[in-house]
Amino acid sequence: MKLTVVGGGSTYTPELIDGFARLRDTLPIRELVLVDPAADRLALVGGLARRIFARQDHPGTLTTTGDLDAAVDGADAVLLQLRVGGQAARDQDETWPLECGCVGQETTGAGGLAKALRTVPVVLDIAERVRRTNPDAWIIDFTNPVGIVTRALLTAGHKAVGLCNVAIGFQRKFARLLEVAPGRIHLDHVGLNHLTWELGVRLGGPDGEDVLPRLLAEHGDAVAEDLHMPRALVDRLGVVPSYYLRYYYQHDAVVRDLKTRPSRAQQVAEMERRLLAMYGDPALDEKPALLAQRGGAFYSEAAVDLAASLLGSGGSPHQVVNTFNRGTLPFLPDDAVIEVQAAIGREGAAPLPVPRLDPQYAGLIAHTTAYEQLALEAALHGSRDAVFKALLAHPLIGQIEYAERLTDELLAHNREFLPWA
Numbered sequence: 031m032k033l034t035v036v037g038g039g040s041t042y043t044p045e046l047i048d049g050f051a052r053l054r055d056t057l058p059i060r061e062l063v064l065v066d067p068a069a070d071r072l073a074l075v076g077g078l079a080r081r082i083f084a085r086q087d088h089p090g091t092l093t094t095t096g097d098l099d100a101a102v103d104g105a106d107a108v109l110l111q112l113r114v115g116g117q118a119a120r121d122q123d124e125t126w127p128l129e130c131g132c133v134g135q136e137t138t139g140a141g142g143l144a145k146a147l148r149t150v151p152v153v154l155d156i157a158e159r160v161r162r163t164n165p166d167a168w169i170i171d172f173t174n175p176v177g178i179v180t181r182a183l184l185t186a187g188h189k190a191v192g193l194c195n196v197a198i199g200f201q202r203k204f205a206r207l208l209e210v211a212p213g214r215i216h217l218d219h220v221g222l223n224h225l226t227w228e229l230g231v232r233l234g235g236p237d238g239e240d241v242l243p244r245l246l247a248e249h250g251d252a253v254a255e256d257l258h259m260p261r262a263l264v265d266r267l268g269v270v271p272s273y274y275l276r277y278y279y280q281h282d283a284v285v286r287d288l289k290t291r292p293s294r295a296q297q298v299a300e301m302e303r304r305l306l307a308m309y310g311d312p313a314l315d316e317k318p319a320l321l322a323q324r325g326g327a328f329y330s331e332a333a334v335d336l337a338a339s340l341l342g343s344g345g346s347p348h349q350v351v352n353t354f355n356r357g358t359l360p361f362l363p364d365d366a367v368i369e370v371q372a373a374i375g376r377e378g379a380a381p382l383p384v385p386r387l388d389p390q391y392a393g394l395i396a397h398t399t400a401y402e403q404l405a406l407e408a409a410l411h412g413s414r415d416a417v418f419k420a421l422l423a424h425p426l427i428g429q430i431e432y433a434e435r436l437t438d439e440l441l442a443h444n445r446e447f448l449p450w451a
Contacts, residue, residue, distance in 0.1 A: 031060055031341060034105040036156055037112035037173070038064025038094065039071035041305045041324055044317040046109075047079040049330020051086035056344040057334045059090045065101035072096070074309040081315035102160045107168045107337050110156065110179075114148040115447060117302065121295035122443045128289055130435050132427060136295070137175045137224050138277045139426045140436040143405050143417070146178045147440075148447040150409035153179050157188045168340045170333065171352075177223035178402050180352045181367040182409065191379050192352025193336055194223055194369065196272050198328040203256065204231050207249040208241065216371070219350045220359075220384050220391070221272075223369045225398055227391055228270040236348065236371070236382060242269070278394065281426060298324065339374035348372065353379040361392055366399045397425045412450035414441065 033050075035043065043064065050059055064079065066072040076094035083092055095101050102108050113120065123141030124134040133139045153173060160167050169190040171180050180192030197219045205212040208231075216238060218230030231245055232238035246253065246264060254261040257273050259280070264270065276284055301324055308318050332349075339345030348371050355366040358381040362368065372379040387395070401423045408416035414437060421440075422433040441451045 031058065031106040031343070032063070032104055033057075033059050033061070033337065034063045034065060034101045034108045036065055036098065036101070036108060036110050039066030039068045039075050040111055040113070041075070041302045041309075041321070042111060042329065043075045044078055044082060044309070045321055045324075046111075046330045046333060047082045047092075048317045049334050051083055051088045053331070053334045054088055054090075057338045057341075058343060059088075062090055062092045063101045063105070064092070064094045065096065065098055066094075067096055069096055071306065074306050077312070078309040078314060081312075082317070085315040098156065099159055099163060102156075102167065103163045105160070105164055105167050106341055107170060108156075108160050109170045109172060109333060109337070110153060111172045112149075112152070112156075113173070114145075114152050117295045117299040119148065119444075119447070120145075121293050121299070124288075124293040124295050126439045126443055127436060128285060130432055130439065131285060132432060132436065133277045133281055133285055134288055134293070135277060138274060139424060140421060140440055142175050143408070143420055143424070144440050144444055146175050146405050147409050147412075147417070148444060149173060149175075149179060150182045150406065154182055154186055157183055157186065157190070161188065168337070170336060170340075172329070172333070175223065176352050177367050177369065178405055178409070180223075181365070181402065181406055184354055184367065185365060185406075189378065191336060191340065191374075192223065192367065192369075193332055194350075194352065195327060195329045195332055196224070196226065196274075197350035197369075198332045200228055200270065202328055203253075204245060207252060208245060213346075214238075216348065217350065218371070218385075220370055220387065221368070221395055222398055222402070223352050223367075224272060224274040225278075225395065226272045226369055227267075227275075229385070231270075246270075277426065336374065340376065340378070342376050345374065347374065348382065349374050349379075351379045353381060356381065358382075358384055359387070359392070359395065361396050362399050363403075366403070368395075394425060397423075401425065412448065414451075417441065 072094050120136050123136050123144050127134040127140040171192045176192040183190035201215045205215045216232040216235050230240040231242040250261050254264045335345045351372050352369045355362045355368045371382045404420035404423050408420050418437045421427050421436050445451050
């Protein structure tokens, strides 16, 4: 099969390549194409990728190109991992909201909206070009904000599934704490991208024993430490919220903390500089240990599992993905995109049933879904009024004064990416 990675010049890519090489029996790739407009980065990443394939005796061919149409032509699956504006734009997303007293983060709050506005039109253009040359190809979106981007793709009729590594990260962490194989852990994972809770941790599958109470009783301190949340909160909830719930549950404390340190984008930019220098070493033929600090842990395993299931070459029957709600959460519209366990096959993702949710989760999910719908409308149609309405609707903003100021800041910092602004 042929697989194309859009954004192949990302420093994430060697993690993906390592997974493709190790798991080639699950996902037998005949041809892998890395496409990226940044030729210098692509040359460094592509060189290391070829050496990883060679070290692990992968029989497939690996090519690099800046020609998107050629790259996606004949592809069975296209994986999107692009960042419009690079780390410089991310740094803006993470800093100007703080000046307004709001969280600065690349997928949440005003910064997340800015990223959506920059990203959705670019992703839809790529998807249309994929559809013109190869309408049967699956699009796997790892580009943030995954929920909004995936909703844009699905609403436009593309064969798309959204992917995030939060769930697989929890799976691996819980398996290690419980001393069981990761494949035995099934998560009752419910919510929206970057707004999820693990309501159960089951051994053996959807109907297995729920060991979440034991996990929290025996390992609650380790779980809470990873979340950067108080152990008492996790115990009171009786579930495991995603790390991103910090921005909701501890918003003001997080804002104070973020103001005291360099942005994550600044940290990543320095890390990327070091990684790219390493990638240029012709003796390096494996992913460096530093890459683990870049983020995206277990991304490659999740991507291989999903692609293999969609293309019929293997893969787990149930995986956590982003897809249309289709009545799964009855308080949301069918065309909302949720992040839940789903049955995955050649026809796509079919969400598994979800139990009735406690109002404290359902309410925040519904509120954030309304914001995501307005964010998508702003990204598709572009106007100051649409941006203002989306910001006013966001659970972390919701005040006229904040929404007005954040709208002005967002547009001022993103004019080069938003022609209508």
